[in-house]
Amino acid sequence: MNTIVKTLRPGGQWIRGCWIVATIAAISLVPHSAQAQNARPLEERFLLGVGTHQGLGGPVSSRGYVPAISIGQIKQLGLNAFRDDFPWSDFELPGRRMGFTAQSGRLETQIKSGVARPMLILAFGHHLVPNSFPPTTDEARLRFADYAAAAAQSVAAQHPLFELWNEWNLSTRKNPAFSAENYLELAKAARPAVKRVAPNAAFIVGAIGDDAGWAWTQSILQLGVLKYADGISVHLYNFCMTPAKRNAAEIVDRLDAFRRLVTQASGDPDFPIYVTETGWTTATAKCGVSEQAAADNTAQLILWASTASSWLKGMWIYELKDSGKNPAELEDNFGLFKFDNSPKPAACAVRGAWSFIRSTLAAERKKLANDVVLIKASSAAGGKAAVWSEDPNRRYEVRLKVDAPDATFANPCDESPKPAAGVWMAVSTTPLLIEARGNAVPDLEIRAAR
Numbered sequence: 001m002n003t004i005v006k007t008l009r010p011g012g013q014w015i016r017g018c019w020i021v022a023t024i025a026a027i028s029l030v031p032h033s034a035q036a037q038n039a040r041p042l043e044e045r046f047l048l049g050v051g052t053h054q055g056l057g058g059p060v061s062s063r064g065y066v067p068a069i070s071i072g073q074i075k076q077l078g079l080n081a082f083r084d085d086f087p088w089s090d091f092e093l094p095g096r097r098m099g100f101t102a103q104s105g106r107l108e109t110q111i112k113s114g115v116a117r118p119m120l121i122l123a124f125g126h127h128l129v130p131n132s133f134p135p136t137t138d139e140a141r142l143r144f145a146d147y148a149a150a151a152a153q154s155v156a157a158q159h160p161l162f163e164l165w166n167e168w169n170l171s172t173r174k175n176p177a178f179s180a181e182n183y184l185e186l187a188k189a190a191r192p193a194v195k196r197v198a199p200n201a202a203f204i205v206g207a208i209g210d211d212a213g214w215a216w217t218q219s220i221l222q223l224g225v226l227k228y229a230d231g232i233s234v235h236l237y238n239f240c241m242t243p244a245k246r247n248a249a250e251i252v253d254r255l256d257a258f259r260r261l262v263t264q265a266s267g268d269p270d271f272p273i274y275v276t277e278t279g280w281t282t283a284t285a286k287c288g289v290s291e292q293a294a295a296d297n298t299a300q301l302i303l304w305a306s307t308a309s310s311w312l313k314g315m316w317i318y319e320l321k322d323s324g325k326n327p328a329e330l331e332d333n334f335g336l337f338k339f340d341n342s343p344k345p346a347a348c349a350v351r352g353a354w355s356f357i358r359s360t361l362a363a364e365r366k367k368l369a370n371d372v373v374l375i376k377a378s379s380a381a382g383g384k385a386a387v388w389s390e391d392p393n394r395r396y397e398v399r400l401k402v403d404a405p406d407a408t409f410a411n412p413c414d415e416s417p418k419p420a421a422g423v424w425m426a427v428s429t430t431p432l433l434i435e436a437r438g439n440a441v442p443d444l445e446i447r448a449a450r
Helices: 067-077 102-112 138-154 180-197 212-223 248-266 291-305 345-357
Strands: 006-008 022-024 047-051 081-087 117-123 161-164 203-208 231-236 273-278 312-317 362-369 372-379 382-389 396-400 408-410 425-427 432-437 444-448
Touching: 047 117, 047 273, 067 102, 067 345, 081 102, 081 312, 102 117, 117 138, 138 161, 138 180, 161 180, 161 273, 180 203, 180 212, 203 212, 203 273, 212 248, 231 248, 248 273, 248 291, 291 312, 291 345, 291 372, 291 382, 345 382, 345 432, 362 444, 382 425, 425 432
Parallel strands: 047 081, 047 312, 081 117, 117 161, 161 203, 203 231, 231 273, 273 312
Antiparallel strands: 006 022, 022 444, 362 372, 372 382, 382 432, 396 425, 396 444, 408 432
16 A cells, blocks of 8 residues: 655754645655546446536526537536436326427437436426325325436436435425325335336435434435435535535535435445535625635535545536526526526636546545645556645745656646646645656645745
């Protein structure tokens, strides 16, 4: 196993909590075992997607979503998945006929374009089915299961994943019918129906919204919901927390806590977990973050995800484009692209971070200092290292200890990399991406920025 050893150079010291000069011993970032050499690239083991809104709103989207434009943006970002609603009420017609119609045509177009694997939300009630919002009777659950099976069969060729409902737990506050027990019964009915027609499609439970103390999560886990699932999903946001917590590190910490609960319930530390919504609004209101902060947070989260792929099977950024034009409205401003489809900094941050990490065979997270993260990764072409500061008020610099003519560095949005040999490279909340052809990224020195 590779290790990182920190030694102070003569005269090196801490000043006001900052590491002034340290030498980071060899970071070997190439496959060094049969397991690593036989591993598949991250892009074959992990889904990085984005939320879209083709499934709601009818033929013309008030949110500005147009299939041809969205498909082009997903291609531009290089993503291998997207997530969207597949509403029951639009798919089941009078007379219990099932199929796509003009109402769901935008969704059908995006799914069948083959641009990326769809994560489809099986959800919401039906105006022709009593007790269906949520389904609380055997008859309503049977009707929901019939819809789920027909929906799955209609898109099976696109290798979809299916998610049961969306943030069911948040509706519990207003309607006690949205109980953990009713959710379990719906999972029992829907999963076998989906598996009969699409046996290879993952059936995901959860889609858990904000859950204080993980109370609802623990309820469904204790009821045994994982016995009726191929994975469990969660939504993670922190944009309305204190400013110091509106970052990727807080998301990772909370996801680790969620994983511990799932591991305890399943007995499997690698039980599949999906983060089907996460992101930051750039609204001018008090809960918004700057466009650059949203870009940095998202890039950090993508790079970190490469270290968790044994159990984290996918992550979907919310959302592809802004859903409205009001700069102060939180819900209008989550997009990687603006409402007019011009890119925010987060668009190139996602594209650059994913392009950098998607080919890796193995990755590991380390700390270079208390607030400096290193992701070390191996690929068939050589070593990679991503470095960033978790504290926006602290900046550092790193340098290769030994000249390496083939080593390069860049930030996610840079058009082209620069030679890394002999250069002090800036480390901030914007990830620094170092790549070396051959066996290793050379040793690094780190110091406070000058």
